[in-house]
Each structure stands twice: as C-alpha cells, then as structure tokens.
Amino acid sequence: MILYTKKYQTGNKLPSLGNLALQEASYKVPANATQEQMLALVQKYAPRTGITYLEGEEEPSTHLFVSGDNKAFPTLFQRPDGSWYEPEDPYAEALKTKQIFYFDTDSAAEAFARGAWKSPIKSKEQGGIFIKPENKGKFTAAAKRAGMGVQEFANKVLSNKEDYSSTTVKRANFARNAKKWN
DSSP states (O other): OOOOOSTTOTTOOOOOOOHHHHHHHEEEOOTTOOHHHHHHHHHHHSOOOSOBOOTTOSSOBSOOEEEETTEEEESOEEOTTSOEEOOSSHHHHHHHTTOEEEOSSHHHHHHIIIIITSOOOOOGGGTSOOOOGGGTTHHHHHHHHTTSOHHHHHHHHHHOGGGSOHHHHHHHHHHHHHHTTO
C-alpha cells in the first residue's frame, strides 16, 4: 500500500530542495515523537475528511505516504470539495500544499510512511492484537504480487498450504480471521 510509482517508491532519492524551500514546505517530526504526536501533526498539516478506496485496494486510504531522504509525504490528496486525487508528481504537490514531514533518519521517515502515525492496534492485554511494524502489510503485498485481493489470496493459500511457507499460511489465517472483526 505504500509504494506509489517507481519514481516515488519508499527509499528512493528525491529531488534536492534548498533549505528555505524545505523549511517552508515541511514539518520536523521530533526523534522521540509518540504515535499520538505524529497523528496530531498529520491531522494538523495534512488534514483529510473521510476515506477513499483506491482501484484494486480492499483497504481504505487517506494519505498513502511514501518516504525518502529523511522525508515522508502523501501521494493521495483531497480537494476542498472533498474529492480525491493522485497527482502525476506527488512530491511537487506535497511541496505546494506543504505536506512534507522531515525526520532525523530515513528509517524514521519510512516507519512514518508505513503507518507509525496511525492509531495502534490494541495489544492482547487490551483485548486486541499486536503486529510488529516491520510485518504490517506483508500479506497484502504478497496478495498484490499474486494479482489477488487479500481474502482471495488467503483462501488460495489456505486451500494449498503445502505450496506456501508456514509464515504465509499463518498470515493467511490471520487475514481470514481479521475480516470477521470489522
């Protein structure tokens, strides 16, 4: 869900900005920022109302962040009338709309782009589950590579367990069960 185009894949080198342009178009995220603080920054500087479903996606989107060069920026934007658009050059649009978030490290920017700013899933102790950040989206990515939606791929994996790794089978089972929670 994070990758946008070859030009704007997470981790790619971004066009250089002058210090003044970067300062005017970006917001520094403190190294020790909590999830709540990051969420507040997104809500303040990249506000969205509602959600949209991108073509071929089963999960809703509001920002679809990517990262590179210690920065994260959205690739999905919302017009004042509430309609959604994906610009040809999302980095230029993020500069224009001042929706670039700057970090001390690439890894912090990547974690943000992958959703560290979103509300966490409850822990088991809180009546929920915990997914390691580095594992979020891996099954969805595998489903996309197979040209399928998440549930379609989960059904295929669970019907042919011998053809997949134990990790993929566990993820498929989790995806099947998670669908029932909503």
